Amino acid sequence: MPLALLRRPDPEHLDIVHEGESFRVAVRRRPSARRLTLRVSQATGEVIMTLPARTAIATAQRFAKSHGGWIAARLARVPERVPFAAGAAVPLRGVPHRIVHRGLRSGATMLDFVEGEPAISVSCEAAHVARRVRDLLDREVRRDLSAAVARYAQTMGQGPRRITVRDTRSRWGSCTARGELNFSWRLILAPPLVLDYLVAHEMTHLREMNHSNRFWTLLGELCPHVDEAEAWLKRNGATLHCYG
Incomplete structure (x- = not known):
């Protein structure tokens, strides 16, 4: 019976611990891969491990754990998320604009200047x-x-x-x-x-x-x-x- 039929399905992710911190590592198996690789997306902060076709999950777990310090260092460089919320500064055409929530009554969202600074002025309920x-x-x-x-x-x-x-x-x-x-x-x-x-x-x-x-x-x-x-x-x- 082919090996692929005997092997248990891969988990979607592995959890590893490094110096008291827990990291979730997404598992991606690629038949074309020749070796285990790890990468951290600078866009999402997702940690992704790619496995060759025949690499055992136990081997992948040890590999990820041995690279815990590398994962931690890369995650520390991922930019902090900035939600679109009142008070946040968002670059528009490269120029920081402060999000100003000017009221709860529904009104036009506009580019404005508030206290002499560029702003995105919003009038609506906070949830919107x-x-x-x-x-x-x-x-x-x-x-x-x-x-x-x-x-x-x-x-x-x-x-x-x-x-x-x-x-x-x-x-x-x-x-x-x-x-x-x-x-x-x-x-x-x-x-x-x-x-x-x-x-x-x-x-x-x-x-x-x-x-x-x-x-x-x-x-x-x-x-x-x-x-x-x-x-x-x-x-x-x-x-x-x-x-x-």
Whole structure:
């Protein structure tokens, strides 16, 4: 009988303890994996262990436990979550905006200045503040994306079939073979040059569905701040996932 049929189903996670702290480690078995690996998502703080097809769970448990210090150190570097709540500071186009809950009566959510500082002003019941802030950010990012796409479409002489905004974790933007562009709403949190660069990047894929030299040459001709935007994302991209 095949080994896979004899083995018990893998647990979804393992719990390990290191110096009095307990860590939950998600288990992912991959037939293509050649060795045990651990990673900590800077976006979610999830600890994930990948197992080769024949590695026993007991072996994986010992491996995870032996790396308890590494896990603790990586988790300590994950940005602290910032909820969309009254008093929280949220970057909008790279500029911190304080969330101000101005009243319980339902009213427009708007960009404002409160006590001389940029603010997202919300008027609604407290339970709806987070949704109102998220809706405003969604409107703002769609506005900026549409403007950037229109500008590059005029330069290139072609545009996408559709633009979709999502809360993606693994990539900031993508282009399908059908010419549809997808972007993370979290780009509105970054400085404008970052969103502009990501639009230029995905628009370039409408002509070059690859990352060849021709792709990078065309992108460089379209967008003058490729290096600056990529450097910003490398330094700060993970922090965008801590909001909301």
